[in-house]
Amino acid sequence: MAVSQRLDLRQAQSLVMTPQLQQAIKLLELSNQDLAAYVEDELERNPLLERADDSEREAPSEASADGVDPDRMLDTKEFGDREHLPDAKDSPIDADYDNTYTGNSAGEGSADFGEPSGQANWRVGAGRGDFPDEDGDFQETLTRDLTLREHLEQQLGIEVADPTERLIGLQVIDLIDDAGYVQGDLIALAERLGCSLELVECVLKKIQQFDPVGVAARNLAECLALQLKERDRLDPAMQALLDHLDLLAKHDRAQLMKVCGVDAEDLADMAAEIRSLNPRPGYAFDRTEVQAIQPDIMVYRLPDGSWSVELNSDNLPRLLVNQQYHARVTGKAQSKADKEYLADRLSAANWLVKTLHQRATTILKVATEIVRQQEMFFLHGVKHLKPLIRRNIADEIGMHESTVSRVAANKFMATPRGLFELRYFFSAAIQAADGADSHSAEAVRSRIKELIDKEPIEAVLSDDRLVAVLKNEGVDIARRTVAKYRESLRIPSSVQRRREKSLRSA
Known part of the structure; x- marks a missing residue:
């Protein structure tokens, strides 16, 4: 060819x-x-x-x-x-x-x-x-809010006189994130500065006494403990509650009463006081100006x-x-x-x-x-x-x-x-149970939230119960879809909601 x-x-x-x-x-x-x-x-x-x-x-x-x-x-x-x-x-x-x-x-x-x-x-x-208008107030351009770092450095210069401790304090402040927590290894910091870990922790404890209360904590429990100590409310029962924050998150009231040695009424008061604390004290500073949506x-x-x-x-x-x-x-x-x-x-x-x-x-x-x-x-x-x-x-x-x-x-x-x-x-469209017009997924999601907001403590709605209620209203929806919509709304399960409602009503 x-x-x-x-x-x-x-x-x-x-x-x-x-x-x-x-x-x-x-x-x-x-x-x-x-x-x-x-x-x-x-x-x-x-x-x-x-x-x-x-x-x-x-x-x-x-x-x-x-x-x-x-x-x-x-x-x-x-x-x-x-x-x-x-x-x-x-x-x-x-x-x-x-x-x-x-x-x-x-x-x-x-x-x-x-x-x-x-x-x-x-x-x-x-x-x-x-x-911008040239006739604006010139004074508005001369001031700005202090950052968290600047606020802590000012207090460090006043409260700590020893030059060595000041140097260590500046390095510790560098490890504090925007929320006010220490993010870093103190052992590595001590090795880098050529000092003992005890001296670094001593300086850390002084910084933990600065404003805002709860700053320079290494974890959530320590942050809450610093604030409770400032209020003179850090007793053994409260410390036991802080040591078991995972149980508090699960609303496991029976186990919490056991480890804290308190009754249901005292546990409810303690939980309410925990909720009144600020878990992110550093956010009072370094705030990004919120831009309104136009x-x-x-x-x-x-x-x-x-x-x-x-x-x-x-x-x-x-x-x-x-x-x-x-x-x-x-x-x-x-x-x-x-x-x-x-x-x-x-x-x-x-x-x-x-x-x-x-x-x-x-x-x-x-x-x-x-x-x-x-x-x-x-x-x-x-x-x-x-x-x-x-x-x-x-x-x-x-x-x-x-x-x-x-x-x-x-x-x-x-x-x-x-x-x-x-x-x-x-x-998206969700089919109607009676063959009528389809329902909007956003409308169904809004209805699920409305039903959960109105549920009484003695009749918390499970996902299966929500499916039944929606089908009675003409919405043909599966249980897994209800669970997906509930989770997208950041609503906990019926078991968690029942525990939370019981804890608040105690």
């Missing part, structure tokens, strides 16, 4: 992920904090990008009759000020080009909400990412009973492309490299502004469809949360399922019933 060469033509389809499309997909799944950081980086890298000033938009150019310069790229705020969702040429971000948004899509924001007030109003507004979507009910779905304008950056600066600099550019750089920066700036607008449009469409399909939840609560998967939303609004998944990640919705992550509204 002869070997020969030949040319063949083959036709195939493939999705090419351009850098621009990759950027659009990346921006779609970012949270508002990550998006703000990304925009800050782009502002530093691209000289043609700048924040939109209200003053600049309040004084429109005279280049056109409607006050918009035709040669200037619209900024993200102006994109969002339109009173309706954009048409097909401003389609939402979707990696699947065959599933792009069209004006006749079933996912219109006004679907089933009534007209005109039921239409999903939306706007894309300014972020709060501008420089919602991406605002949902509220209108007087006529319809729903309004809006983007939170405070979380969206306002950017514009400075065309005047580009024209001025381009006219002075002489080399080919300079002109190519400016053209590349202009293209990148225009693409970013358009991508931010597409991102906002996509989030709004997904949120609007979620509100439409989960309307009973907003009206009546979690018991009426419908089973919903991402494919249901994707089919209704004409997008790819992966796009809906990216939108649901790290996005939050503020509703009359509270703040929820978009993922919360997607829940």
Whole structure:
């Protein structure tokens, strides 16, 4: 058989992920904090990008009759000020080009909400990412809270006079973690410092007398013992209880009364006092400032009973492309490299502004469809949360399922019933016992918690009993599923709950 060469033509389809499309997909799944950081980086890298000033938009150019310069790229705020969702040429971000948004899509924001007030109003507004007000209180920048290490070092300098013990004390403080516990081997520390273990333990005992009470303990029992000693409540019975904290965790009241030598009433008092102590005294320091979640979507009910779905304008950056600066600099550019750089920066700036607008449009469409399909939840609560998967939303609004998944990640919705992550509204279905509509897994989980919260001490509900109650209510669920949901809610077993209730009621 002869070997020969030949040319063949083959036709195939493939999705090419351009850098621009990759950027659009990346921006779609970012949270508002990550998006703000990304925009800050782009502002530093691209000289043609700048924040939109209200003053600049309040004084429109005279280049056109409607006050918009035709040669200037619209900024993200102006994109969002339109009173309706954009048409097909401003389609939402979707990696699947065959599933792009069209004006006749079933996912219109006004679907089933009534007209005109039921239409999903939306706007894309300014972020709060501008420089801080220069008129702020300067004194606020001069102070900060002490860390746990600094607090202990201050006390060490006052309470310990011997230089050697101070040196050892600094090394011991280095071993204390954020919770206030010593994490390290004192024997290894003594060998490293060339001193005796007795001297290191002596310094440790002095540090254990510092504020906060219970700091520098080597385990939980020692931490609680230091606090009880400070209250003058560390008697032999309490020490025996600390030595058997595992029994306390199991709520084994009979064994605890035996090892402590007390009756049920005294044991209940001792357990209550243990619960009043602080197992992590160091957490009073080194606290990380809690960042409040800023919602991406605002949902509220209108007087006529319809729903309004809006983007939170405070979380969206306002950017514009400075065309005047580009024209001025381009006219002075002489080399080919300079002109190519400016053209590349202009293209990148225009693409970013358009991508931010597409991102906002996509989030709004997904949120609007979620509100439409989960309307009973907003009206009546979690018991009426419908089973919903991402494919249901994707089919209704004409997008790819992966796009809906990216939108649901790290996005939050503020509703009359509270703040929820978009993922919360997607829940698996549990079949009904009587052939009726399926139940949402989240609704079933909420019902299990409600039943356990209301159970009396003399009739603690086992998992089998919970299955029977739910089946009477029309939920066909297996025992292992009930146990899985109960454990996800961090609810102990019926045996542990019965022991705990008995201990508290004694």
